[in-house]
Amino acid sequence: MTTALDTLKSNAREIHNIAMAAQLLQWDQETYMPNGGAAARAEQVATLSKIAHEKATAPESDALISAAASEAPDLSTDDGALVRVARRNYDRIKKIPVELATEMQKAASLGQHAWIKARKDNDYESFKPFLAQNFEFKRQEAEALGYEDSIYDPLLDEFEAGMTAADVNTMFGSIKDDLIDLVAEISKKAAMSSDEILRRDYAEAGQAHYSHWVCEKIGYDFNRGRIDKVAHPFCINFSINDVRITTRYMNNWLPSALFGTMHEAGHGMYEQGSAQSLEGLPIAGGASLGVHESQSRLWENLVGRNRSFWDFAYPELQRTFPDALGNVDVDAYYRAINKVTPSLIRVEADEVTYNLHILIRFEMEQLLLNGDITVDEAPKVWNDKYEKYLGITPPTDADGIMQDVHWSAGLIGYFPTYSIGNLLSVQILEKAVGDIGDVNPMFAAGNFNPLLSWLQDNIYVHGSKFMPKDLMHSVLDGPMDARPYMAYLKQKFGALYDL
Amino acid sequence: MTTALDTLKSNAREIHNIAMAAQLLQWDQETYMPNGGAAARAEQVATLSKIAHEKATAPESDALISAAASEAPDLSTDDGALVRVARRNYDRIKKIPVELATEMQKAASLGQHAWIKARKDNDYESFKPFLAQNFEFKRQEAEALGYEDSIYDPLLDEFEAGMTAADVNTMFGSIKDDLIDLVAEISKKAAMSSDEILRRDYAEAGQAHYSHWVCEKIGYDFNRGRIDKVAHPFCINFSINDVRITTRYMNNWLPSALFGTMHEAGHGMYEQGSAQSLEGLPIAGGASLGVHESQSRLWENLVGRNRSFWDFAYPELQRTFPDALGNVDVDAYYRAINKVTPSLIRVEADEVTYNLHILIRFEMEQLLLNGDITVDEAPKVWNDKYEKYLGITPPTDADGIMQDVHWSAGLIGYFPTYSIGNLLSVQILEKAVGDIGDVNPMFAAGNFNPLLSWLQDNIYVHGSKFMPKDLMHSVLDGPMDARPYMAYLKQKFGALYDL
Numbered sequence: 001m002t003t004a005l006d007t008l009k010s011n012a013r014e015i016h017n018i019a020m021a022a023q024l025l026q027w028d029q030e031t032y033m034p035n036g037g038a039a040a041r042a043e044q045v046a047t048l049s050k051i052a053h054e055k056a057t058a059p060e061s062d063a064l065i066s067a068a069a070s071e072a073p074d075l076s077t078d079d080g081a082l083v084r085v086a087r088r089n090y091d092r093i094k095k096i097p098v099e100l101a102t103e104m105q106k107a108a109s110l111g112q113h114a115w116i117k118a119r120k121d122n123d124y125e126s127f128k129p130f131l132a133q134n135f136e137f138k139r140q141e142a143e144a145l146g147y148e149d150s151i152y153d154p155l156l157d158e159f160e161a162g163m164t165a166a167d168v169n170t171m172f173g174s175i176k177d178d179l180i181d182l183v184a185e186i187s188k189k190a191a192m193s194s195d196e197i198l199r200r201d202y203a204e205a206g207q208a209h210y211s212h213w214v215c216e217k218i219g220y221d222f223n224r225g226r227i228d229k230v231a232h233p234f235c236i237n238f239s240i241n242d243v244r245i246t247t248r249y250m251n252n253w254l255p256s257a258l259f260g261t262m263h264e265a266g267h268g269m270y271e272q273g274s275a276q277s278l279e280g281l282p283i284a285g286g287a288s289l290g291v292h293e294s295q296s297r298l299w300e301n302l303v304g305r306n307r308s309f310w311d312f313a314y315p316e317l318q319r320t321f322p323d324a325l326g327n328v329d330v331d332a333y334y335r336a337i338n339k340v341t342p343s344l345i346r347v348e349a350d351e352v353t354y355n356l357h358i359l360i361r362f363e364m365e366q367l368l369l370n371g372d373i374t375v376d377e378a379p380k381v382w383n384d385k386y387e388k389y390l391g392i393t394p395p396t397d398a399d400g401i402m403q404d405v406h407w408s409a410g411l412i413g414y415f416p417t418y419s420i421g422n423l424l425s426v427q428i429l430e431k432a433v434g435d436i437g438d439v440n441p442m443f444a445a446g447n448f449n450p451l452l453s454w455l456q457d458n459i460y461v462h463g464s465k466f467m468p469k470d471l472m473h474s475v476l477d478g479p480m481d482a483r484p485y486m487a488y489l490k491q492k493f494g495a496l497y498d499l
Numbered sequence: 500m501t502t503a504l505d506t507l508k509s510n511a512r513e514i515h516n517i518a519m520a521a522q523l524l525q526w527d528q529e530t531y532m533p534n535g536g537a538a539a540r541a542e543q544v545a546t547l548s549k550i551a552h553e554k555a556t557a558p559e560s561d562a563l564i565s566a567a568a569s570e571a572p573d574l575s576t577d578d579g580a581l582v583r584v585a586r587r588n589y590d591r592i593k594k595i596p597v598e599l600a601t602e603m604q605k606a607a608s609l610g611q612h613a614w615i616k617a618r619k620d621n622d623y624e625s626f627k628p629f630l631a632q633n634f635e636f637k638r639q640e641a642e643a644l645g646y647e648d649s650i651y652d653p654l655l656d657e658f659e660a661g662m663t664a665a666d667v668n669t670m671f672g673s674i675k676d677d678l679i680d681l682v683a684e685i686s687k688k689a690a691m692s693s694d695e696i697l698r699r700d701y702a703e704a705g706q707a708h709y710s711h712w713v714c715e716k717i718g719y720d721f722n723r724g725r726i727d728k729v730a731h732p733f734c735i736n737f738s739i740n741d742v743r744i745t746t747r748y749m750n751n752w753l754p755s756a757l758f759g760t761m762h763e764a765g766h767g768m769y770e771q772g773s774a775q776s777l778e779g780l781p782i783a784g785g786a787s788l789g790v791h792e793s794q795s796r797l798w799e800n801l802v803g804r805n806r807s808f809w810d811f812a813y814p815e816l817q818r819t820f821p822d823a824l825g826n827v828d829v830d831a832y833y834r835a836i837n838k839v840t841p842s843l844i845r846v847e848a849d850e851v852t853y854n855l856h857i858l859i860r861f862e863m864e865q866l867l868l869n870g871d872i873t874v875d876e877a878p879k880v881w882n883d884k885y886e887k888y889l890g891i892t893p894p895t896d897a898d899g900i901m902q903d904v905h906w907s908a909g910l911i912g913y914f915p916t917y918s919i920g921n922l923l924s925v926q927i928l929e930k931a932v933g934d935i936g937d938v939n940p941m942f943a944a945g946n947f948n949p950l951l952s953w954l955q956d957n958i959y960v961h962g963s964k965f966m967p968k969d970l971m972h973s974v975l976d977g978p979m980d981a982r983p984y985m986a987y988l989k990q991k992f993g994a995l996y997d998l
Contacts, residue, residue, distance in 0.1 A: 017546035020539070021520045024527055032531075036723030037741030040519070043779065044737070047516035051550060224535030238543070242536030280542065 004067035005079055008086060011064075013280045015055050020238045022048040027244065029112070030230045042109035049105035056093050065090055081283050081465035088161070089282065096144050104137045108410035115408030116231055124379055124397040131407055132375045135368050138412045142369070151369050155413030159289040160420060162469055165366065168416040171423070172359050174482045180389075182352055182489060186340045189497045193339040195255075197332065200324035204249040210320045211247060211261040214313060218299060219452045220245070220265040221272050232405040233260050233347075235267035235296075240279050243271040254324075255337060256348060259300050266299030267292055269452065273460025287459075288468035289414065293421020294428055295455070301351055302429050303448070307334050308440035338496055342390035344399045352489055353390065355422060360385045361404070361415040369412070426485045427476050428459070503566035504578055507585060510563075512779045514554050519737045521547040526743065528611070529729045541608035548604035555592050564589055580782050580964035587660070588781065595643050603636045607909035614907030615730055623878055623896040630906055631874045634867050637911045641868070650868050654912030658788040659919060661968055664865065667915045670922070671858050673981045679888075681851055681988060685839045688996045692838040694754075696831065699823035703748040709819045710746060710760040713812060717798060718951040719744070719764040720771050731904040732759050732846075734766035734795075739778050742770040753823075754836060755847060758799050765798030766791055768951065772959025786958075787967035788913065792920020793927055794954070800850055801928050802947070806833050807939035837995055841889035843898045851988055852889060854921060859884045860903070860914040868911070925984045926975050927958070 025045050033041060065086050072079035093101075111130035118127035138155060145154035152165040208227075216222060230246040237243040245264035250256045270286050278284035286292035303309050314330045325333065340350045346357040364382060367373045373381050382401040387393050394400030406414055433439055436450045458475050465471075472480060493499070524544050532540060564585050571578035592600075610629035617626035637654055644653035651664040707726075715721060729745040736742040744763035749755045769785050777783035785791035802808050813829045824832065839849045845856040863881060866872045872880050881900040886892045893899030905913055932938055935949045957974050971979060992998070 013542070014546050017543045018550070021524055021543050021547055024523055025520060028523055028527065032725065032727070034721065034723055034725050034741055034743075036720070037738055040738030040741060040778065043512070044516045044520050047513050048520055051517070221535070222533065224533055226531065226533050228531070239536055239539030242533055242539060244533075279539065 003071055004064055005071045008064055008068040012282055015052050016280050018048050018052040023236055024238055027236050031228045038113040042106050045109045046102050046106040050102045053098055053101045061090055082281055085282050096141055100140055104410055107133050107137055111408040119398045119402045122396045122398040127402060128375050134407060134410045139369060152366055159414050159417050161288060161467060175486055178486050179355060185499050186497050192497055193335050195336045195339045197328050197336050198254045199252045202251060202254045202321055202324060206320045207249045207257045210317060211257050213316060215261055215265040218448045220268050224272055225268055233264055235264045237271045240274045240284055243268045259304055262304040263296045263300035266296035270295040270460050273456045274463035275461045278463045283465045284463045287464045287471050289417035290420030291468050293418050294424035297421050298425040298429055302425055305338055306443055308443040310334055311444040312446040342392050344394050345403055352493060355419045356389045358415050358419045360389060365412055423482050423485045426488045430484055431476055502570055503563055504570045507563055507567040511781055514551050515779050517547050517551040522735055523737055526735050530727045537612040541605050544608045545601050545605040549601045552597055552600045560589055581780055584781050595640055599639055603909055606632050606636055610907040618897050618901045621895045621897040626901060627874050633906060633909045638868060651865055658913050658916050660787060660966060674985055677985050678854060684998050685996050691996055692834050694835045694838045696827050696835050697753045698751045701750060701753045701820055705819045706748045706756045709816060710756050712815060714760055714764040716945060717947045719767050723771055724767055732763055734763045736770045739773045739783055742767045758803055761803040762795045762799035765795035769794040769959050772955045773962040774960045777962045782964045783962045786963045786970050788916035789919030790967050792917050793923035796920050797924040797928055801924055804837055805942055807942040809833055810943040811945040841891050843893050844902055851992055854918045855888045857914050857918045859888060864911055922981050922984045925987045929983055930975055
């Protein structure tokens with residue numbers, strides 16, 4: 001006999017398959033699609049989005065989920081978690097009109113394509129209508145979803161369930177002053193570091209080789225993944241067993257591809273790590289964007305910018321780039337990759353200034369959503385904030401308001417999850433070290449398995465079975481806390497800059 | 500007011516978008532998908548296929564098509580053609596059970612993946628169950644569709660509307676003896692030609708450059724297309740404006756990529772040439788596989804293996820491969836690329852022997868479908884036929900029964916369309932020459948626009964608005980005829996071999 005749970009699972013798998021096909025349309029659009037394909041691609045994405053939406057909001061779903069809930073009352077089981085997620089998704093999606101969902105998806109696809117060209121041409125005017133359209137649609141979505149305090153809340157909730165704009169303001173409030181003080185202290189000693197060695201000639205082929213090598217060493221599974229080139233890197237999956245990362249190579253800036261691929265590999269290993277029993281279900285994959293980002297930042301920064309790691313990884317880097325690094329010792333290299341300097345580009349930012357980039361985006365999103373500023377004013381407001389927080393002004397909109405793909409693709413309310421991830425990464429690593437011991441000797445020996453296994457067993461395997469804050473509370477034995485993160489920054493950069 | 504025709508068009512566009520997404524899943528599977536993704540990919544393809552099938556066979560479609568037919572009675576208009584095609588597709592698809600359609604699609608996806616591995620490992624045993632499954636499903640499909648004469652007919656009809664196994668047997672009957680005689684005559688003069696110069700060292704990068712160069716010169720639009728590497732080349736489209744070709748590079752066999760890409764570019768230019776008004780509708784794209792193949796073979800053989808063409812194209816080839824071709828004159832090169840020799844691999848076959856490869860596949864398909872032989876016996880039967888028709892025996896199943904992707908992907912009844920294309924290509928070119936004059940001086944000057952424009956205006960622009968035989972009858976001012984093809988072969992190879 002077919003139970004309600006069986007039917008719910010079967011429906012969920014079908015919707016998942018449609019979503020995965022839509023993700024491939026997106027991956028292809030970013031990687032290999034010829035320009036001519038853009039208009040038809042937007043129609044294709046819109047069609048799949050519409051069908052998935054129709055299936056997810058079918059009239060019988062409400063009763064079906066309720067019936068399945070009575071069959072699987074234990075939320076700690078896979079089945080119980082599936083019902084919980086189905087209920088949350090259903091209640092959320094049901095509030096958004098089909099036409100709006102379809103149009104948003106289409107606008108996101110067209111916007112992304114317009115952004116690629118506009119950014120290349122530094123032509124904000126051509127991008128502006130797409131940006132305005134995406135914000136307008138998101139306002140409509142937020143109104144449809146409803147909110148108590150801020151129009152920002154229902155948008156943030158999509159990416160970080162249960163978190164509000166007020167929470168994010170509190171979070172930034174608790175680290176903002178410390179961060180600004182730390183940046184100021186370090187700035188006095190700017191002369192102590194240089195990243196000139198990272199700006200030498202790094203041929204793409206060598207970067208591609210090393211990116212592949214390092215991702216494989218830390219544990220990203222290439223039998224279930226691959227690396228491709230894009231304008232703005234991301235990680236995307238079409239299955240637990242097909243999780244792809246993307247990167248970009250800059251000839252005279254080694255960190256872009258190097259830390260970019262370690263970052264995306266962190267996302268990728270999290271996705272590859274879901275229990276196989278979750279395959280094809282909406283409880284596979286990361287618990288939230290914030291938890292996801294904790295893993296990308298952990299592998300990028302807490303491993304990739306760790307001194308011990310380079311005892312292991314530096315010789316291969318020197319072998320790959322003998323002309324650029326043959327005569328550079330590992331300590332000079334370590335100082336270069338940890339140089340702190342206010343810069344324009346978020347994804348290239350150091351660990352200390354990074355969260356100020358996020359703060360600017362978070363504030364811009366609130367201003368645009370609330371209608372406090374228009375898209376015409378936005379580039380100047382963006383530039384003013386960079387001047388105020390980081391002391392620098394973007395010379396072009398391409399390096400200013402157009403630097404990120406997110407808004408072009410309708411991802412609004414997404415940025416705060418990056419800072420949440422930063423804070424969590426330090427707390428999680430400290431917890432892991434408590435269990436498996438000092439990771440530095442392991443990193444120095446190229447042995448990442450104890451850490452990966454710990455993350456796998458404690459976080460990855462659970463997919464998105466649990467609410468993010470419940471999962472984190474269980475892993476950390478307590479709530480999210482910004483203090484370990486600030487302590488980490490002060491210790492690491494205090495030592496580097498003799499503070 | 501929304502008319503029945505409006506609704507029919509809207510539905511058709513939706514089904515088209517789903518089909519295009521499914522094609523991207525397939526393209527990705529062949530080009531870039533990591534191994535781990537295979538199982539989930541099969542599920543994704545099956546889901547999209549099921550949804551497209553459900554939409555195409557929705558209960559209201561029958562009445563809707565009839566209502567639209569009364570609104571657009573003129574079959575020469577786009578709307579009238581759309582209704583005609585919708586009726587044909589509906590009547591056909593309605594006869595195939597949903598479960599069978601879904602399972603066939605899934606088996607095709609899994610079969611293709613198994614084929615890639617089995618062919619690499621020369622392991623027919625691992626491929627056999629997939630082959631048996633595909634033939635079994637096709638038998639079920641043919642029974643569901645119904646037929647009067649041969650179980651083969653309803654399968655062939657999918658690819659070449661209105662043609663039967665009896666027609667194909669007649670077609671092969673009319674050229675088989677002449678072909679065998681011609682091969683025998685040429686074989687006596689085998690010493691007159693050698694393809695050694697084509698087996699020299701041709702680096703992949705050079706082949707990729709030249710393939711791109713030559714496709715661009717003949718008129719394939721890279722702003723609406725691209726070339727990628729695969730195990731078995733094909734052309735696929737996701738829009739009139741996103742038509743991709745694929746190829747493979749063999750270091751010591753230049754013709755594979757060179758003529759392979761010209762072949763696929765021929766398909767690609769046909770797809771790119773549909774009127775933009777047909778975009779998103781099932782009347783865009785080629786009229787049938789046979790007509791499609793007439794274009795790939797025209798560009799591959801009647802242009803690419805034409806002596807005048809190389810007056811234009813040979814200098815660039817010499818510049819690309821100075822070590823291999825620097826001292827080879829264009830006439831020696833022309834003789835090499837037109838060497839006639841019985842060989843094992845269909846896609847590498849010369850113009851004279853090619854149709855014997857097709858005849859073998861056509862006969863194998865009938866034997867397997869009729870149950871006259873089993874998949875256990877198939878490799879030996881295949882090899883015996885190669886010995887009988889071409890005088891050679893495949894040393895491995897990889898170069899024997901497993902050499903083509905088609906059966907692994909459930910494409911049964913497809914092969915005869917290759918020979919239909921060969922015959923048509925000569926008739927079409929002769930007709931074009933009647934209108935635009937001798938093409939040889941144009942080819943020698945690198946001027947392909949008169950020919951491409953003629954094909955564009957007379958064939959490509961119409962998409963699949965007309966039944967293939969009606970379109971061809973109109974273009975040729977008469978029926979398909981094998982005699983011009985045989986005359987072409989006798990004249991060209993008679994001159995080359997002093998017959």
